[in-house]
Amino acid sequence: MISSFSHKISRMSSFKRISIIIALFIMYDIFIIKQPLKFIYDIIGGRYFVNYLLSVITLIFFILFIDLLFKGKFFSKLLAVLLVFIPLGIQTAHYSFYNAPLTAYGIRFFFSEPMLTTQLGFENINYFKTTLFILFSFFIIYLFLPKKKDLIFRKSKMIFYSILYIPLVILCGVNWYLILDYQHSMVSVYAALPETARSLYFKKLKADKPTISLSPTTKKLPNILWIVGESVAKSHMSLYGYQRNTTPNLDKMRDEGILIPFQNVVSIGPHTLISVPYMLVGKQNIDPFGTIYSAPNIFDYAKARNYDTAFISAQDLRWKNFDQLTGNGLVDYYRSGPDFSTNVSVSKGADDIKVLDKSILPHLSEMRSPFLLIAHMDGSHYPYNIHSEKEYKKYFPENSPNGTNAYDNTIVYSDVYLNRLIEAARKKDPDIWIFYTTDHGQNVALAQNKNASHEEKKQDFDSNYKDKNIDNSEAKNNNKDESNSIFSAWTNKIKQVFEEKDKNDDESKVIFNQGYSKDIIHNAFFVIPPDHYLEQIKNQANSPIAQSDIFATILQLMEVVKPVAKIDGLSLLETIPENRFRISTGFVVTNDNVPEAEVFFPDLSSLFVDFSRNSVSISKEKKVIQLSDASQEIQDLFVEKNRKIN
DSSP states (O other): OHHHHHHHHHHSOHHHHHHHHHHHHHHHIIIIISOHHHHHHHHTSHHHHHHHHHHHHHHHHHHHHHHHHHTSOHHHHHHHHHHHHHHHHHHHHHHHHHSSOOOHHHHHHHHHSHHHHHHHHHHTOOHHHHHHHHHHHHHHHHHHSOSSOOOTTHHHHHHHHHHHHHHHHHHHHHOTTOOGGGSOHHHHHHHHHHHHHHHHHHHHHGGGOOOOOOOOOSSOOOOEEEEEESSOOGGGOGGGTOSSOOOHHHHHHHHTTSOEEOSOEEOSOSSHHHHHHHHTTTOOSOBTTOGGGGSOOHHHHHHHTTOEEEEEESSOOOGGGGGGGTTTTTSSEEEOGGGTOTTOOSSOOSOHHHHIIIIIHHHHHHOOSSEEEEEEOOTTOSSGGGSSOGGGOOSOOOOSTTSHHHHHHHHHHHHHHHHHHHHHHHHHOTTOEEEEEESOOOBOOOOSSSOOSHHHHHHHHHHHHHHHHHHTHHHHHHOHHHHHHHHHHHHHHHHHHHHHHHHHTOOTTOBOSOSOOHHHHBOOEEEEOOGGGHHHHHTTTTSOEETTHHHHHHHHHTTOOSOSSOOOOOOTTSOOOTTOOEEEESOBGGGTTOOEEEEEOTTSOEEEEETTTTEEEETTTTEEEEGGGSOHHHHTTOEETTEEOO
């Protein structure tokens, strides 16, 4: 039987043999390394499918290259064995213990602690999977060993396959959309190498970060929940007077006096990549030289004060190296969008309620005091219609993905999320500090009619039509022309209702988060403090506030007397100057240094600064001047590393 099988293998064409090897590697990955049922569930996700497909294509070129190595002499064959079975063995062991692939962190840990890593590996060995790995390895080697020597064009083929394989595996490791967890385990080992280089690069950038000495205290420090929304327009929240009842839960908290909405808050920038990382380091100014990389973030200070820390995001944070700036590798508990969904992208993260139920609430219940939890929402990013679940939608129709109805439904959905999270946090600790800010807003048309929902519109129409029939019943009996008039009124009313619907479903006037208009930069922001701080915080509700002020306030709550690096925020527990300038900008390294900034006065009038032209546009006076001709007060705002930008 064995000789018969060996005979069949020897007569098999090279194409068929390689196809079998590739198929076996895929089957081993699915059934031995990963969990087959979970794989079937995950592969349905669009992002997982793209990742796995690309990694299989990469695997094919790798196998073709290895096959040519096996056709060489002894050392060539030995190299092939090492290139295949060392990474495969590592992944078999790593998945059996961690249920996750080897990462850049794992590689760095091995080279820093090789003996400890080896010891841990032997202590946690899975004998069943190890046996399967050994049997699989021998069988694959047997298939690889050539039955006929065919060395024609061997070197040129090896170069060709290398040229195809190496860029693909680098792409798998460095592209933000491509995630190691979603790839074939053999490919993900090699893809982790460029990821390791990326992490070492950022480690070098952070080399100048000042150290914060551990300074625990016997005092009871407060628990803190910081919620970061996504693309929430203040003007679309009933909390701020919007005619539609989009935030009933927040409205109730405001009316009960526990939630304080702030009226005059300016965002750090018009994009997530600007606002979120910079609010975590307390900076709100231009940063063309990348001081953010050497700036301690809020978790550095929290850990120094012995806080239990967590950062949980519904979004994918790998794009533009976002993850390196949000506490990954520093916080005690770190989760992001791909941990909850295999279909996340820049435009759509994991579902907020799903993240809340699967991660935030369970982890919140287990956190020890004092703790700092930052929850980063999927929120109201465009396309709006996919950012709220059907059972929570309130405004119809929703045919346009970016119409007013679709957008307002995301606000309703966020209100449900916020209510549940705030309720759970206050139940755990009634004296917890809760901060909320959106990263930036959106420029979306307001609803055209007072009636909020489709059902309300329908009831309003039915009532009006009924009254119209009663008022004109006598005229209808006496005059046919009047009857025609009634019919015209009826059809006009239908037309009016549907026109209103169309306006609220229209996306033609939507301007996504570009520029520095009030709907984009004038942000939703509220605080729920302990009861004994209510009056103090209420007094700041109309002050000129900046997003970075949350950072400064938290430092004061943690009793950090002197930050080790300069921050731009001011504590809400201190007096905020009435004449304060605030800056919103794209001139930061995380935004590719778009050379512009908007300077906001306390009344939200502003100056636009174009650094590429060294000009200042004054909105009130409708004129443009040179930056050098602006007041010294304005020029002094833009000082970075003791250097003026001019």
